[in-house]
Amino acid sequence: MLINILLLILSIGIYAKFGISNLIYILFSTITTYIAAMVIERKKINKGNALYNVNNVNEGNKNNETIEVEAKNNQNKKHRKWILILTIAINACILIAIKILIFGQAKYNLLSTTNIIAPLGISYYTLQVISYIVDVYKGKIEAEKNFFKYLLYVMYFPYLFIGPITRYEDMKKELFKKKSIKLENIYNGAIRILWGLTKKFVIAGRVGILINTIATDTSNYKGSYALLAMLLYSVQLYADFSGGIDIVIGGSKMLGINLKENFDSPYLSQSIKEFWRRWHIALSSWLKDYIYIPLGGNRCSKIRNKINVIITFVISGFWHGINYLLWGLMHGLLVVYGKILKTKWKPLNILITFLLVSVLWSFFIWPDTITSLQMIQSIFTNFNYVEMFTNFQNLGLNLENIIVLITSVLALIIFDIKKDKIINKIKNYKLEGKIAVIGTLALIVLVFGIYGIGFNVSEFIYSKF
Amino acid sequence: MKYIKPIVVIIIFILIFIFLNKLLSPKYMTDLVEGNMTYEYYKEDKKHEVIFIGDCEVYANFSPMVLYEEEGITSYVRGNSQQLIWQSYYILKETLKYETPKVVVFNVNSMRYSEPVSEAYNRLAIDKMKWSKEKIGIIKASMTEEEDFLSYVIPLLRYHSRFDKLTSEDFEYLFKTKNSMYNGFLINKNVKPVESLPTKRRLSTYQFKGNCYEYLDKITALCRENNIKLVLIKAPSVYPYWYDEYEKQIQEYAANNNLDYYNFKEKVEEIGIDYSTDTYDGGLHLNLNGATKLSKYFSKILKEKYELIDYRNDERISNIYEEKLKQYIEEIN
Numbered sequence: 001m002l003i004n005i006l007l008l009i010l011s012i013g014i015y016a017k018f019g020i021s022n023l024i025y026i027l028f029s030t031i032t033t034y035i036a037a038m039v040i041e042r043k044k045i046n047k048g049n050a051l052y053n054v055n056n057v058n059e060g061n062k063n064n065e066t067i068e069v070e071a072k073n074n075q076n077k078k079h080r081k082w083i084l085i086l087t088i089a090i091n092a093c094i095l096i097a098i099k100i101l102i103f104g105q106a107k108y109n110l111l112s113t114t115n116i117i118a119p120l121g122i123s124y125y126t127l128q129v130i131s132y133i134v135d136v137y138k139g140k141i142e143a144e145k146n147f148f149k150y151l152l153y154v155m156y157f158p159y160l161f162i163g164p165i166t167r168y169e170d171m172k173k174e175l176f177k178k179k180s181i182k183l184e185n186i187y188n189g190a191i192r193i194l195w196g197l198t199k200k201f202v203i204a205g206r207v208g209i210l211i212n213t214i215a216t217d218t219s220n221y222k223g224s225y226a227l228l229a230m231l232l233y234s235v236q237l238y239a240d241f242s243g244g245i246d247i248v249i250g251g252s253k254m255l256g257i258n259l260k261e262n263f264d265s266p267y268l269s270q271s272i273k274e275f276w277r278r279w280h281i282a283l284s285s286w287l288k289d290y291i292y293i294p295l296g297g298n299r300c301s302k303i304r305n306k307i308n309v310i311i312t313f314v315i316s317g318f319w320h321g322i323n324y325l326l327w328g329l330m331h332g333l334l335v336v337y338g339k340i341l342k343t344k345w346k347p348l349n350i351l352i353t354f355l356l357v358s359v360l361w362s363f364f365i366w367p368d369t370i371t372s373l374q375m376i377q378s379i380f381t382n383f384n385y386v387e388m389f390t391n392f393q394n395l396g397l398n399l400e401n402i403i404v405l406i407t408s409v410l411a412l413i414i415f416d417i418k419k420d421k422i423i424n425k426i427k428n429y430k431l432e433g434k435i436a437v438i439g440t441l442a443l444i445v446l447v448f449g450i451y452g453i454g455f456n457v458s459e460f461i462y463s464k465f
Numbered sequence: 466m467k468y469i470k471p472i473v474v475i476i477i478f479i480l481i482f483i484f485l486n487k488l489l490s491p492k493y494m495t496d497l498v499e500g501n502m503t504y505e506y507y508k509e510d511k512k513h514e515v516i517f518i519g520d521c522e523v524y525a526n527f528s529p530m531v532l533y534e535e536e537g538i539t540s541y542v543r544g545n546s547q548q549l550i551w552q553s554y555y556i557l558k559e560t561l562k563y564e565t566p567k568v569v570v571f572n573v574n575s576m577r578y579s580e581p582v583s584e585a586y587n588r589l590a591i592d593k594m595k596w597s598k599e600k601i602g603i604i605k606a607s608m609t610e611e612e613d614f615l616s617y618v619i620p621l622l623r624y625h626s627r628f629d630k631l632t633s634e635d636f637e638y639l640f641k642t643k644n645s646m647y648n649g650f651l652i653n654k655n656v657k658p659v660e661s662l663p664t665k666r667r668l669s670t671y672q673f674k675g676n677c678y679e680y681l682d683k684i685t686a687l688c689r690e691n692n693i694k695l696v697l698i699k700a701p702s703v704y705p706y707w708y709d710e711y712e713k714q715i716q717e718y719a720a721n722n723n724l725d726y727y728n729f730k731e732k733v734e735e736i737g738i739d740y741s742t743d744t745y746d747g748g749l750h751l752n753l754n755g756a757t758k759l760s761k762y763f764s765k766i767l768k769e770k771y772e773l774i775d776y777r778n779d780e781r782i783s784n785i786y787e788e789k790l791k792q793y794i795e796e797i798n
Contacts, residue, residue: 398629400628430470431468431471432471435471435478436474439474439477439478442478443482443485446622446625447485447621447628448625448628450626451625452622453584453611454611
């Protein structure tokens with residue numbers, strides 16, 4: 001209880017620190033969905049009466065009162081539906097409007113006098129509140145009566161910047177269970193946080209230097225450089241995003257709160273379809289449950305199913321921003337028609353999937369769709385790999401740093417391949433072994449991390465979505 | 466017994482952490498020796514009658530060895546590259562914990578700067594300062610927006626990226642240091658005559674800022690409380706950065722506070738400074754020749770006006786200074 005009060009105060013404080021307007025937005029979403037869920041729940045209580053009266057009807061006792069209740073229930077059903085639609089629409093519209101305004105400002109200099117900044121975590125908490133209201137409507141969960149409990153679910157600060165997107169059903173069990181501080185959780189949480197920091201600062205930070213050099217000078221760096229940037233961005237985004245999630249999961253673990261995994265070695269996927277089961281799992285599963293299935297999922301014709309998949313991915317692209325619509329569409333098409341690329345050789349499938357994912361990340365590297373397409377095109381028209389290899393050391397990293405980068409990426413690959421084995425081994429370590437792991441990771445981050453003056457350590461790539 | 470192994474592991478990691486902090490911190494032994502200026506003072510025999518505080522215009526222009534040789538004055542230059550006025554205050558405050566000089570000479574050039582200027586200069590002045598209330602104060606007063614206090618406590622946070630720049634110096638001077646200065650004076654024998662000067666910039670205001678006066682008041686009060694004579698100086702420089710409006714404000718301040726003020730810019734001919742031979746950077750600072758001339762000139766003033774003792778007659782002190790002087794003469798010739 002005390003931990004939760006502290007967590008709530010801390011969360012509100014952090015939101016407020018980033019600007020009071022953040023608080024207004026998130027409180028609006030929280031209050032509207034809280035009230036809507038309560039109303040939906042109350043209207044649902046009459047459903048019980050309806051059942052009772054329906055039974056009476058069946059028994060042939062249909063009277064005026066029953067007809068009235070029936071009519072009332074039909075009306076309630078309609079009301080519930082409208083409340084749901086209205087609540088979703090209001091919250092989704094805010095998110096959509098912000099995405100459009102941000103795009104408009106960047107592309108057409110709209111509202112040039114005002115700097116439009118998305119409220120902190122809006123992409124994440126909007127999906128959370130929508131999932132909550134839908135789940136209450138469907139009767140999957142009961143509406144939370146305690147406003148502050150619901151507020152903590154929405155505002156829980158560890159997932160403030162980059163998610164993961166959680167469901168109330170899961171978080172209720174974790175947040176409001178009886179928690180006690182256990183040493184075991186502290187060690188394991190600390191290891192997870194430090195592993196995340198290693199990925200973020202040692203790998204993503206270093207790769208970021210190379211990508212910045214290449215991406216900011218499209219006239220000189222194209223062809224093989226563009227491909228290099230795409231491959232490196234795959235590494236950077238994964239290390240940065242999954243590193244951030246490791247920090248969130250590790251921090252929560254220390255508090256005794258278990259969050260679901262958001263990544264499952266995604267670059268070992270053998271198809272784009274599999275990739276989306278292993279990458280940003282929380283978003284994929286949200287899109288599946290709240291977009292794909294309501295659209296009809298796979299319980300429809302094959303063509304309709306394919307359209308449903310593509311629509312879902314386009315929405316996923318939109319969630320990232322208007323610039324990413326094409327990216328979403330391409331992923332949708334690759335999920336639907338990806339089978340034709342599959343071979344019998346597993347490593348080749350992994351390689352093809354990695355290359356496809358990397359090339360499509362180009363929409364995230366360059367500031368607009370046209371430049372991204374030009375960069376993809378340049379791979380085929382102006383490859384010039386000899387120059388890229390000879391010039392590699394002038395891209396911002398010296399030999400020592402390149403060695404650190406290669407070593408740490410290899411460590412990440414080995415970890416992803418042998419993840420379960422390594423985690424189990426560390427879990428079984430005695431106290432001194434765990435302290436040694438913590439100490440080693442801490443020293444690696446401290447010495448080889450890219451941080452300090454000129455680097456914003458709290459900035460994660462996925463926090464901008 | 467259960468916790469012995471974990472404790473041993475923790476101790477090993479703490480030792481590695483301390484070692485890495487030392488290894489990766491710059492040593493300032495052969496390159497950027499200015500970073501060692503603050504530290505060299507701690508190794509000194511602390512009995513100085515004159516303490517200089519200020520920026521490069523003191524450590525490049527005043528040689529305590531010449532002051533001793535000429536008039537038997539014991540002195541130390543507690544200067545730093547671009548030492549800002551709040552840094553001068555904290556450096557003086559720290560100095561007074563070790564000794565109480567008769568005279569403190571403060572170069573007023575830093576009155577021009579009212580805000581922290583550069584992280585690099587802060588590091589040169591503060592990194593090697595011993596931990597004390599004064600160090601905490603100097604850090605807080607000096608930090609630029611991009612800096613954080615913690616990186617002064619844990620140097621590894623600032624210097625971790627030096628892992629690829631380590632040289633033999635970092636290992637050789639891991640646990641020892643060598644002196645690069647003579648009582649805080651940095652010898653520079655190079656000659657670069659004045660050829661062209663930067664144009665005089667017009668400023669929006671020539672008024673010294675309130676916080677600069679605040680620290681000047683603090684320095685004045687500190688000296689008064691400790692019965693120290695505070696002497697304000699402006700070192701010579703041909704660069705057009707010291708405006709008449711500045712001069713007037715300092716003269717007024719000195720008069721109002723009953724302080725002596727010497728502007729050596731106006732005494733260049735009397736001192737005998739020749740900017741074709743006496744500067745190492747085209748007129749901004751003096752070289753060894755120029756510093757020797759200025760120090761000789763100032764030693765007379767100090768001796769006559771402030772009743773300083775001639776320590777050439779003190780056996781213990783003269784032994785220390787004669788030894789240093791021998792090395793100094795060897796180095797300058």
